[in-house]
Amino acid sequence: MGVVTNGNKNGTLFSTDILALALDIVNHVPNIKTLLASQNLPAPNFSPDLPELPDTPEYAALRSGLVASLDDLRLLVVGPRTTMRSLIGSSNDLAALQVAFEFGFFTIVPVAEAESVAVEDVARQAGMDAGRARQVLRFLCTHRIFREVKDGWFAHTASSAAFGRDENLIGLGQYSMDDMFKSASFDGRLHQGVLSSL
Template sequence: MSYKTNATGQNLSILALAEDILEQTKGITKYLQANNLAAPTFALDSPDPPETPEYRELHNSLKTSLEDLQRLVDGPRRWLRAFCCTGYDLGALQVALDFQFFTLIPAEGAVSLEELAQKVGLDLDRVSRVIHQLMTYRFFHEDSPGFISHSSTSLVMLQDEELRSVVHYSLDEMLKAAADCNISLKANPYEADQNHNPFVTRHGVGIFEFYKRNPEKARRFAKAMAGLRRMDRHLDTLLKDSFNWSATKGTVVDCGGGNGHISRTLAQLYPELNFVVQDSNSDMLAEGQEQLTDDIRDRVSYMQHSFFEPQPIKNAAAYLIRQCTHNWADRDVVTIFKSFVPGLESSSPDTPLLINDIIIPEPGTWPRHQERVVRQVDMVMLVNCGAKQRSKSEFELLLKQADARYEIRNVYDNGPLGLLEVYLHRGLPN
């Protein structure tokens, strides 16, 4: 069963929640057993939970109930005290990353705190304090006093450089920028874009210029983005399963497609389609070209092009823009949408513009845990780019500003990454 809560969180019972948690836990256990999957433990060799839609639904429902139970047991004051102190815990994690604790502790066996302190060039007291604080989050183990080994959580940080990069850049660049939100918004209360945002307030330049000037951090950022793509493979579900690709014939133009990973995936699934990946970053295009396999090499090509410029490819079967609009302020997105018009006008009336991005739900219409995730990404865009994630109505407004003939015919918003199917209505003046 699934315990239902209303938007205000009233009428919740500790006992009812606990009983619901038990039933949901049994449901997860039955799912794992039915699929011959091992239940997760804290052991070093414990497998990751599955990434199937069925398991994610079970996970999200249980997590919402667990959070509600903790909030009720803690009460608002105790919860707020812990929540506002999270930044100090993240400071400990940043020290562990900057000073390479995760890679200096061996995968097997243990290292003494004294030896670790010598290796990282810090005094024993602060190394010990950081380690012991992180241990309260199940990072690391202290099997005997003064000797530290890995836990399952810290071991995955050792073994997965891309995941480690995700965590490290989030703390080193982004959390510092987020801490300056109030300063940035006070300085620019009515303006937000690539040049007016907390990242610029903190680092002095916009995010793209920052990585041009800091090549080492740019490499880490690239690894982090690769790690996020790998962890977020389930985000491709709506794009692959909702739009009728089988009925589409011809060339799909992947605008702002980076290295073309989504086009390569779709090309393997739909051998009747060709793909042109467009991006302004020549390095990303070259990287994608190198990753082409023989089975799709003659159907996926790369082209340097900015989606702010008029679309040069005519007679396309579809135009796709994926996870790009959230990087830009409203007026920039209007320019992006205008740039598609020449291509759409020169294509069939049945050629869609596919906008694959988070579609922010109306407050309270999603389970709170799931809504928090997409609104968290919205805050990421506010901090980093002075931009935003948008609701369906916000997308529609910007499309109409770009060209009155735009119309949204289909909306797929039942996943973490939504899809808008947009057409240029030929019966209206532009």
């Protein structure tokens, strides 16, 4: 049996027909909704009160098939140049997350769905200026991490609330972001040292 990568078996190519991929997506979604309904779970949404999705082999298989088609469709529609530009620019996304972890945004913003907080309050509690806090929060909003409910007022989404409710997840985020940026910085210094010794 060949190596399986993103559902690609034995080196065969998936269809690059965007309509076929879209139909595959449409066929996967009802199966996921049915499975969730059978477990009395709502359909996924961005609410901070969304319950955890099942951690079962059956759900993982359904999710995997759907995500593979979604990823392929996105790559085909967006195109390689924009995809690579986004991948290269993802360090900006990670930098915004690092700021949110470092300054406690996930716990400063109230986790209750009906509650929001003014950016000035976030900035004051975080110990930074409101302009910088607004920039970071709005950048994270583009990834559905937090949401701006009205001008200058922010609340959680399902993604940000996951951090707000789980100290271990925050710890993992802090460790990963801090470690990654320090490693990248060290790699740059190491590279410069190698070049200067040539």
